[in-house]
Amino acid sequence: MDPAVDLAQLAAEIRACQRCPLAHTRTHAVPGEGPADAALMFIGEAPGYYEDRQGRPFVGASGRLLERLLAGIGLTREDVFITNVVKCRPPGNRDPLPEEIEACRPWLSRQIAWIDPLVIVTLGRFSMAQFFPASARITRIHGQPLWQERRAILPLFHPAAALRNPRWMEAMEADFAQIPDLLARVQARRSDSSSPQQLSLF
Numbered sequence: 001m002d003p004a005v006d007l008a009q010l011a012a013e014i015r016a017c018q019r020c021p022l023a024h025t026r027t028h029a030v031p032g033e034g035p036a037d038a039a040l041m042f043i044g045e046a047p048g049y050y051e052d053r054q055g056r057p058f059v060g061a062s063g064r065l066l067e068r069l070l071a072g073i074g075l076t077r078e079d080v081f082i083t084n085v086v087k088c089r090p091p092g093n094r095d096p097l098p099e100e101i102e103a104c105r106p107w108l109s110r111q112i113a114w115i116d117p118l119v120i121v122t123l124g125r126f127s128m129a130q131f132f133p134a135s136a137r138i139t140r141i142h143g144q145p146l147w148q149e150r151r152a153i154l155p156l157f158h159p160a161a162a163l164r165n166p167r168w169m170e171a172m173e174a175d176f177a178q179i180p181d182l183l184a185r186v187q188a189r190r191s192d193s194s195s196p197q198q199l200s201l202f
């Protein structure tokens with residue numbers, strides 16, 4: 001079984017998806033891109049105008065910021081998997097509706113299951129809401145990882161929000177700087193839990 005082939009097959013299914021009305025207004029669905037064994041996965045909100053045109057996630061100003069922040073921790077966008085909660089652009093870049101998020105959720109779940117990343121970085125509140133309680137506020141919890149059994153979820157501001165607000169940009173840069181340490185910690189936890197138990201003879 002080749003995870004890259006399965007992920008490509010999943011992307012083909014997403015491109016043909018008709019599960020919600022956004023299928024009628026999109027130019028291209030945007031399944032996401034990156035290695036099938038990426039240790040780090042970014043989840044944004046929904047494709048915007050340029051993403052919809054090109055069928056690729058995070059192109060334009062937000063994508064450039066993401067690339068700059070990745071370079072700061074020694075990574076490129078080719079090293080990470082980048083996707084969105086909703087795979088098709090909501091008209092006029094409006095917020096995705098709850099029923100659209102719900103219809104699209106199985107695609108994201110399958111991507112996470114295939115890639116099995118060490119760290120998921122949520123970008124913005126819609127992505128954060130997939131993992132954190134409804135009462136969570138991004139302004140309060142950004143940069144504070146949530147530990148799950150196999151990975152850590154790190155909530156960050158959306159790059160578009162950081163581009164609008166210098167204070168959030170500063171917070172985003174500081175939060176981003178935690179990523180290498182978080183990756184190492186999750187990797188260590190997985191290694192510990194997979195090492196064979198020491199057998200006692202007495």
Ligand code: SF4
Binds near residue numbers: 017018086107
């Ligand atoms: S947004 Fe998701 S559920 Fe709706 S059509 Fe696109 S891929 Fe399918």
